[in-house]
Amino acid sequence: MATDASDAAGDGEGDEPPAAYETLLDQYRRVTNVREAGGLLSWDQQVMMPEGGTPARSQQLSTLSSVSHDLLTDDAVGSALDELDAAELTAERAAVVREIRREYERADAVPAELVEEMSTTSSEALSAWEEAKAESDFETFAPYLEKHVELKREYAEHVDPDRDAYEVLFEDFEPCLSLERAESILADIRETLVPMIEEIRASEVDLTTDAFTSLGTYPADDQEALCRDALSTLGYPWDRGRLDTASHPFSTGTTFDARVTTRFDEADPLGSLLSTIHEFGHATYTLGLPDEHYGSPLGQDRDLSVHESQSRLWENHVGRSQAFWESFLPTVAEHFPQAESVTPREAYETANQVYEDNLIRVEADELTYHLHIVIRFEIERALIAGDLDVAEVPAVWNDKYEEYLGIRPENDAEGCLQDIHWSHGNFGYFPTYSLGSAMAAQLYAAIEDDVGADALDEGVREGDFETLHEWLTDNVHRHGARYETDELVERATGEPFTADAFVEYVTDKYGSLYDLDSV
């Protein structure tokens, strides 16, 4: 694939950048450091902090967030950007300025009082959501959701009154991927998956679905040891990371220290294992960012869809492949002798079964998952556009589950109250999950083209992931935020970013698994 040796040569270290560039980058490094400090405080809160620590931690996080906002919108940043307007910059430096300018302009456009109000609303909405979910009572949460919708519209109006509000909100997570592109990818995914899932439900193929759950329990400590072995096998550098337990698994950190968390269900070791591999994928991205650009946009992840592409590539294309199970099953049996009788095929089928009646996004399989996302995306778009009232959300939600997935929630706790994201006012975030899957498929297909599908498969089967790491670092990680999303994908894969590779991937894989006619 394309590398950028040619234009990198234009950024010779001999050319001194303008003083304003140094000022800008220095200040941005401070912003990064304050944000990373906040990231560590959040990690600690979820992993290490005793419960009593909350009141001080909330204040610390709130101060760090306001300090990083103040540093980013400092007059010195605005002046430096103005000065650099007309400057001749190397491509690399121009990318740095472009990225910082984008962040600065957005932060500068929004009044501090509105930021404050959104933050307060999030705190209140979180408590209300927790209560509403526990009681399965949407009414309790509705006023806060309404408030969030109002504030987010106002926010978008400040950023750009001439553009679609949802588009503006989406850019908080995907600063440079067009919503149009995202919509078209989600539409393709929906159009492929809705009929495919119907067909799978009608399929008479008898897949193994309980290779592990039928064999007794799996103590958490042993699962943790297994996850550590999996991370070592996949190439996790323990001198730059840790594995810990958290109730909602996540990954966080810097290229020097990218940590992974997981959680354990003693009935089923697959969940912790695949979730660990998922978070490992996120961590590989962070670890692959160039050390020397720490603190600069060149050392920063591009956006959430690229991040999610890395987690899903490792989780789905590697961790859910038959080749992986051929290689890794003996390690599972070392920790859990009861699994000695499981065959790679049984493990593979279990890891790839499509659930018939799962209503919960975070428990979904690789296919139905995206319909959970599409539903949320459609609802939040309509909410922000004013085409849907908050009060209508539960009914619309349930109807869409029936339409797309053929199942209907019996209450709001297992329906529109299941996810925390809207209590944070995060509209525009959910789509990045599906975009990540589509990008993962496109990247994986490109790697197969580059190194040969059989050779790649053989590597996974032998537990040799070096080629994969090298390709991803070279084509994705090391660029940081230098290229915009489209360009990054196109440079890496030779094609614009679409759902085509994903459609092909699921059609092949699930067509074969479920012996579907349409394939």
Added chain:
Amino acid sequence: MATDASDAAGDGEGDEPPAAYETLLDQYRRVTNVREAGGLLSWDQQVMMPEGGTPARSQQLSTLSSVSHDLLTDDAVGSALDELDAAELTAERAAVVREIRREYERADAVPAELVEEMSTTSSEALSAWEEAKAESDFETFAPYLEKHVELKREYAEHVDPDRDAYEVLFEDFEPCLSLERAESILADIRETLVPMIEEIRASEVDLTTDAFTSLGTYPADDQEALCRDALSTLGYPWDRGRLDTASHPFSTGTTFDARVTTRFDEADPLGSLLSTIHEFGHATYTLGLPDEHYGSPLGQDRDLSVHESQSRLWENHVGRSQAFWESFLPTVAEHFPQAESVTPREAYETANQVYEDNLIRVEADELTYHLHIVIRFEIERALIAGDLDVAEVPAVWNDKYEEYLGIRPENDAEGCLQDIHWSHGNFGYFPTYSLGSAMAAQLYAAIEDDVGADALDEGVREGDFETLHEWLTDNVHRHGARYETDELVERATGEPFTADAFVEYVTDKYGSLYDLDSV
């Protein structure tokens, strides 16, 4: 003892403070939050961080430190302080303004470039010190020590050109305890201990010195379980703290989350146990600060000597008492069956033995410890005053060890290079350790007066520490930095802060242990 119900009444919540007071306190809360974030990052670095994380962590800590400096010296703080100059404030609010003003003036007086240079020198000096210590080669470290001395003199000159430079430096750790008072306390300690230790060396009493070390090894995991039991027994609130392992034990955090660390020597469980109790003492102080004043000087520890008084009170007056061993030995035997044969008296004697030939401060006993401190204090005073050249330090160090302790280091690694502090440029820090011991003795004597020595001893013997916690919270912790050190001690004990109680304590205890004539 004195409580301040009377003047607290003057701070009725009904009186609205001036707006400038709110501005000042709000900004100071931000400073606190940024500092506490830095504290958590340091804790993580020493306890959790993978080794690869250092480059980013150093930058994060440096940014947080510069941000908190900028927040503290913000023009808004200066203006608010000016406005409050003539304001009528309640005693409590006046104390808040006094404390913030003191910090502001010091931070504001020192040019940012000097702060930067001191910080750079510390980084370079740390590497040089590590190398010098490993090679036992003072020459390698000498230029950095010289640089530190110069910079610190310059620093003191900026803060106050009319005062003794060491006095100014000492105030970084003891902002409101006079150096004169500190010197007089240290002199009394030295004059008591030098002859006492000589007498102890001549004593023919045959103390048990190896109650535990003679009985095999003590696995680290079991020691950790023992330390957890000790913390629970002493009343550590696990919902507001954690115990972890660190190569240099420390305690850190806020009143909501005060963490303790320890380390393990498998040959000897006493070290980890007493160090855990020491750090527990620090944590009790932090935990006893008033929740409602988090972020304000009223919710802050007074200074290092008060902090150290709390750690040493718990370590020495409780953890090294015979009553404690009568109560706690069965718990030790639960974890280590080999210790079933140890008697409380043997444990007590072992924990209180005075070493004949220990050159290392951090391994010293309760008596010789202070001579290690006195030597460092005398040397750093002379260095800053210009009465001693850096090149003379090793010789003077060795002579003083011979004079005060009757032993002579064979090389600089076990001599003047043993401690890290001077590589940080921390002059004025060491004395706080001995001041803490003196204060601990004075507080403990006051508690004995208040509740009765026998009743207090009985409480310790029964593992009931409630009275002790209550007294310390009531008389020390809950005041935060409201009173200056002298006033705090005098309100708590009814006497000015002196070494008298310490002298009496060690004279009684060690006189009896070693059957000394002088007693």
